[in-house]
Structure formats: C-alpha cells, structure tokens
Amino acid sequence: SQQGEEDPQALSIQEGENATMNCSYKTSINNLQWYRQNSGRGLVHLILIRSNEREKHSGRLRVTLDTSKKSSSLLITASRAADTASYFCATPGGTSYGKLTFGQGTILTVHP
Amino acid sequence: DVKVTQSSRYLVKRTGEKVFLECVQDMDHENMFWYRQDPGLGLRLIYFSYDVKMKEKGDIPEGYSVSREKKERFSLILESASTNQTSMYLCASSGGQGNTIYFGEGSWLTVV
Numbered sequence: 001s002q003q004g005e006e007d008p009q010a011l012s013i014q015e016g017e018n019a020t021m022n023c024s025y026k027t028s029i030n031n032l033q034w035y036r037q038n039s040g041r042g043l044v045h046l047i048l049i050r051s052n053e054r055e056k057h058s059g060r061l062r063v064t065l066d067t068s069k070k071s072s073s074l075l076i077t078a079s080r081a082a083d084t085a086s087y088f089c090a091t092p093g094g095t096s097y098g099k100l101t102f103g104q105g106t107i108l109t110v111h112p
Numbered sequence: 113d114v115k116v117t118q119s120s121r122y123l124v125k126r127t128g129e130k131v132f133l134e135c136v137q138d139m140d141h142e143n144m145f146w147y148r149q150d151p152g153l154g155l156r157l158i159y160f161s162y163d164v165k166m167k168e169k170g171d172i173p174e175g176y177s178v179s180r181e182k183k184e185r186f187s188l189i190l191e192s193a194s195t196n197q198t199s200m201y202l203c204a205s206s207g208g209q210g211n212t213i214y215f216g217e218g219s220w221l222t223v224v
Binding site for chain 2: 033035040041042043044045048088090093098099100101102103104105
C-alpha cells in the first residue's frame with residue numbers, strides 16, 4: 001500500500017535553479033526519509049527527518065516536515081546536471097523492523 | 113561503508129523456471145528486505161526478514177518465497193517464474209526501526 005505520494009511526478013529545470021519536491025502521507029509517523037535513485041541503480045539514502053523536527057539541512061538539500069499537514073518537501077538548491085535522478089520519500093511501514101513504504105517518486109531532470 | 117551485494121545484475125529466464133536471487137550484506141544488519149520496482153507502481157515490498165530463519169510477507173508475496181539461513185544472506189525465490197514477474201528486484205538491509213535502509217544495485221529479471 002502506498003503511504004507517501006510525491007508531487008510532481010516529473011520536474012524539468014535548468015542547471016543552477018532550485019528544485020522542490022513534495023511528499024504527502026496518510027498516517028502518523030515518527031520519521032520520514034528521502035532517497036535518490038539514479039537510472040537503473042539502487043536507492044541511496046539522502047536524509048532522515050524526525051517527527052519533532054521541522055527542518056533539516058544537508059549540503060544543498062533542505063527538508064521540511066509538517067506533521068499537521070502530513071507533508072514533507074525536499075529542496076535541492078543550485079541544482080546540477082548530476083542531480084538528475086528519481087527522488088523518493090519513505091515512511092515507516094508500521095512495524096518495529098525498519099520496514100519502509102515508498103512513494104512513486106519524482107523524476108528530476110536538470111538540463112546543463 | 114555498508115555494502116549490499118546482489119549476485120546477478122541481469123537475468124533472463126524462461127516461464128516455469130525456478131529462479132534464485134541472492135543478496136548479501138556486510139553490516140551485520142538484523143533486517144533484510146526484497147522490493148520489486150515497476151514503472152508507475154513504485155517500490156513494493158515482497159518479503160522481509162527480521163532475524164535468521166524469520167520472515168514476514170510484504171505487500172505482494174504471491175508467487176515468491178524467501179530464505180534466510182544466515183544473517184548476512186537473504187534469498188528471493190520464484191518457484192515457477194511467470195512473465196508478470198519481469199521486473200527490477202531490489203534487496204536492502206537495515207539495522208532497526210527508523211534506521212537508514214541500504215539498497216543493493218538491483219537485479220533486472222526478464223521472464224520470457
């Protein structure tokens with residue numbers, strides 16, 4: 001079952017612009033994670049934000065979490081062609097075993 | 113660095129064949145997962161394991177089984193492959209609830 005839903009499904013921008021991706025989820029969570037997937041490869045963890053955090057930064061990434069609206073956003077600043085990838089949000093799958101439920105992802109294309 | 117290794121990157125199998133997808137992790141993680149990824153459907157959890165010889169069904173277990181005889185190894189088995197099991201299969205591991213999930217590079221399976 002899908003928990004996180006990303007928006008937009010696809011985003012095309014020029015190098016140097018900022019990219020914003022949004023994620024909505026349905027049930028209460030204690031954390032939310034963002035992952036990146038280059039074409040044809042496995043997923044790589046980017047950042048985790050806990051439910052008591054509102055904003056978190058990592059390099060050019062900024063993640064926000066609004067638990068009242070059950071939504072999160074991922075901002076990539078000063079994007080580069082190498083940022084071209086799919087981005088997924090993931091929320092706990094409801095057990096104590098670290099299971100995650102992933103959204104369908106946003107495909108980001110950054111044009112040089 | 114955590115490493116999750118999937119033994120086969122590309123496989124082509126015939127309908128009705130028994131297929132084994134092998135996965136090994138080197139971080140002594142308790143939890144291991146098998147996901148399948150299809151266009152438009154995102155990542156869907158097939159099975160996961162939280163300890164040696166322990167397993168639980170995910171969202172789409174039909175047509176699959178798993179084996180975890182050793183902590184580092186988690187195998188996905190297709191008893192009788194069918195064309196609708198053509199997909200990318202992703203193995204992952206994590207150390208517990210809320211922890212980062214580490215993915216392998218994926219196995220592309222084509223059933224003809």
